Amino acid sequence: MVTAVTIGSNPHPLRWGVVEPTRDSAGVDQELARELLGGSMEAFERFVGAYHDKIFRYGYAMCGQREDAEEIAQETLMKVFENLGQLREPERLKPWVFRIAKNACLMKRRKSVFAPRSELSLDQLMPAKNGEGDGGRLDIADWSGLPEDLAMNAELHERLRKGVHGLPEIYRSVFLLRDVEGLSTEEAAEVLDVTTDVIKQRLHRGRLILRKELDDYLHTARKSEGRTTP
Amino acid sequence: MKENDCQDVFARLSELLDRELPAGTCEDLERHIENCPPCVEFVESLKKSVVLHRTYRPAADPPQLSREVKQALRNAYERMLAARGAGK
Numbered sequence: 617m618v619t620a621v622t623i624g625s626n627p628h629p630l631r632w633g634v635v636e637p638t639r640d641s642a643g644v645d646q647e648l649a650r651e652l653l654g655g656s657m658e659a660f661e662r663f664v665g666a667y668h669d670k671i672f673r674y675g676y677a678m679c680g681q682r683e684d685a686e687e688i689a690q691e692t693l694m695k696v697f698e699n700l701g702q703l704r705e706p707e708r709l710k711p712w713v714f715r716i717a718k719n720a721c722l723m724k725r726r727k728s729v730f731a732p733r734s735e736l737s738l739d740q741l742m743p744a745k746n747g748e749g750d751g752g753r754l755d756i757a758d759w760s761g762l763p764e765d766l767a768m769n770a771e772l773h774e775r776l777r778k779g780v781h782g783l784p785e786i787y788r789s790v791f792l793l794r795d796v797e798g799l800s801t802e803e804a805a806e807v808l809d810v811t812t813d814v815i816k817q818r819l820h821r822g823r824l825i826l827r828k829e830l831d832d833y834l835h836t837a838r839k840s841e842g843r844t845t846p
Numbered sequence: 847m848k849e850n851d852c853q854d855v856f857a858r859l860s861e862l863l864d865r866e867l868p869a870g871t872c873e874d875l876e877r878h879i880e881n882c883p884p885c886v887e888f889v890e891s892l893k894k895s896v897v898l899h900r901t902y903r904p905a906a907d908p909p910q911l912s913r914e915v916k917q918a919l920r921n922a923y924e925r926m927l928a929a930r931g932a933g934k
Binding site for chain 1: 853856857858859860861864866884887888890891892894895896898899900901902903904905906908909911915916918919920922923925926927929930
């Protein structure tokens with residue numbers, strides 16, 4: 617049974633549900649920025665504790681090296697504290713920090729040879745169809761056996777990590793900002809200096825690539841099971 | 847059910863899931879999905895993929911900031927506060 621859900625101020629129910637946003641409360645960041653600008657050492661500690669991890673994660677996924685990620689995190693934090701007085705809108709703390717982190721990444725890494733010269737077409741990412749006409753099925757693996765708790769499945773976790781690291785960087789940066797760090801479309805556009813339409817397009821393609829990777833993995837896993845099952 | 851309706855869903859699915867489409871467009875796409883088993887299967891797989899990939903964490907944990915780095919950050923913070931106070 618499909619249940620209609622209405623979330624937030626969305627005026628129309630979405631029968632097919634939504635992917636719950638992973639957003640931190642914008643109000644929390646706004647309050648944190650105000651406290652920092654007010655000179656709170658407790659806020660300083662809280663900010664360093666939270667953002668050191670976030671920037672390290674972003675830097676690691678963009679550069680692929682622990683040492684680079686650590687340098688990016690330290691350089692970003694230093695620039696943040698040197699320039700915090702220039703932050704005019706406290707509610708923009710998160711995109712402002714990630715914009716600095718993005719620039720630190722750009723300085724650090726070489727341009728990826730795997731980066732596509734142009735956007736991938738959707739046709740390349742659509743599953744093949746088995747059979748003709750409206751009754752034809754898409755060639756999609758059985759996803760029902762995927763564990764909800766990834767901590768219980770190290771192999772799958774590693775597979776997801778490889779999928780993220782293998783994304784072309786124009787999609788990886790958008791995926792990380794939107795889906796992992798919880799920035800809004802507008803905030804991600806601000807960080808990456810592109811339009812919101814570009815963010816939407818790249819996020820969708822990034823998600824489709826990751827879905828396809830996982831689907832391929834499930835197909836392979838199912839075939840292996842078939843071979844080992846008498 | 848038309849083939850190009852499936853393609854519409856495929857092209858705009860993230861915007862649908864993220865509630866970034868006008869209400870009328872959402873309703874049109876959802877009406878199609880409801881009557882299209884291949885689209886249902888695809889929507890569900892994409893949703894699950896998004897939820898799983900959001901748990902991404904690097905293989906390595908970030909190292910603790912050294913005492914020296916922490917002190918350098920604190921100094922930068924205090925300099926910024928002093929400059930801000932002086933500017934007021």
